[in-house]
Amino acid sequence: MPSSGPAQPPSPPGTAKRGRPPAPISPDAGPSHRAWLEPVRSTLFTSGLTLDDLVDRSGYSKTRISELLRGNGYYPAWEITFSVTRALGVPTQPLRRLWTAAAREARKGNDWIRHCIQQVAHDGDTPPLPYQAFTETMQPAYSEYARAFLLTDQRTRFVVHETFDILWLSWGEAAASANLNRYAWQLFRSRVMLRTPRYPDGQPDLRAAVFSTCEIHDNNPGHLVALTELIDLFDALTCLPDDQMDVAVLQHLCGLSGHQIPDVLGMPPAIVRAVDHHARATVEVLLNTPTPE
The missing domain is CATH 1.10.260.40 (lambda repressor-like DNA-binding domains)
Incomplete structure (x- = not known):
């Protein structure tokens, strides 16, 4: 039976040597x-x-x-x-x-x-105030990004809340990192990509997100042409390197402004502008390259 004595917190950082890492996680763990x-x-x-x-x-x-x-x-x-x-x-x-x-x-x-x-009685924990402020600030942008890939509100809420719970567990490490926003984004992105539909070659599949765009909902006579063009565009976006795809998705699918994206991604504004420039050039090349027959 487990001990009922009070928990003893770990030693403060810098006062204890790192323990030996446990054996690897079983491949059966989901x-x-x-x-x-x-x-x-x-x-x-x-x-x-x-x-x-x-x-x-x-x-x-x-x-x-x-x-x-x-x-x-x-x-x-x-x-x-x-x-x-x-x-x-x-x-x-x-x-x-x-x-x-x-x-x-x-x-x-x-x-x-x-x-x-x-079987276990335990009072609720109070999250750190900086953590609360950070998650409240990032939740809207994170939700829009997750919805672009996961499509439903239920899946979106799950992955955003999962990310924030993992971030709470790791808050000491995250807050001590060189770039909290970048740390959190990379954690969040990994959870989204883990559950994103994919093509057989592993490329993310954004085709279903086309049907949530205003061009399709306008129901104009050329909507079938717009549908085909958007599918090609979204396929091109998922061929981009990670940072380029993220900037493009946040700006063009999620509607974030150029001023918001650097804070969400944890990247300097100048780098985000350069990444956006390269993304546009790459997409243009991809869209204008004939498909092999």
Whole structure:
């Protein structure tokens, strides 16, 4: 049984050596499982704690903790997940939401999930004020970008909230990074691309986003021509390098102004202008290159 004693936070940064990284995550762990497991492992590594330390602080055996950290075997119950992560000082509220999504991914029923959570009493965490300010600022732009690729409001909300929960778990690392906005964007983008429909060659498929554009909804006599042209345009956008595609999508599909995009991407305005210039030139070449028969 897990210890009921108070959690002991990790040593302050700079006072402990990095611990040995755990064994690699099992390939059987799904995307939602990795969403919380990766930041937890990162916290353990930077904390300087060992598996023996976690055994002492959580009350669980080294074997069970090792399996949890590898995502190996059965999906872990909330009780052991909470006990181990509490020993690491990981905030519970975002972790519980991520754990719940991963439990559903692992085909756990709602009754099992509810029972697991009810075994552990815990007050809600209060997110850091800078985190709250950052996520409130970025949510509109992030939502528009996610909707361009994921199409539905439900998928959009899920991936944005998932990103913000992971960011909360990793807030110490994110806030200490050289560029918080860039750190957060790259995290968010990776979660969107993980769930984006793709062509067989792996290229993102934006064709369905064409039907949300005003040109198609105008229902003018030339809408079939516009549809074909837009499909070609959106296919060209997804052939661009990552930064070029992001600038093009944010500006032309999401409607962000040139003043907003640098802050969202965490890039200097001059770099964003240069990236946009290269993106336009590349798209023009792609659209004017004859398709091989």
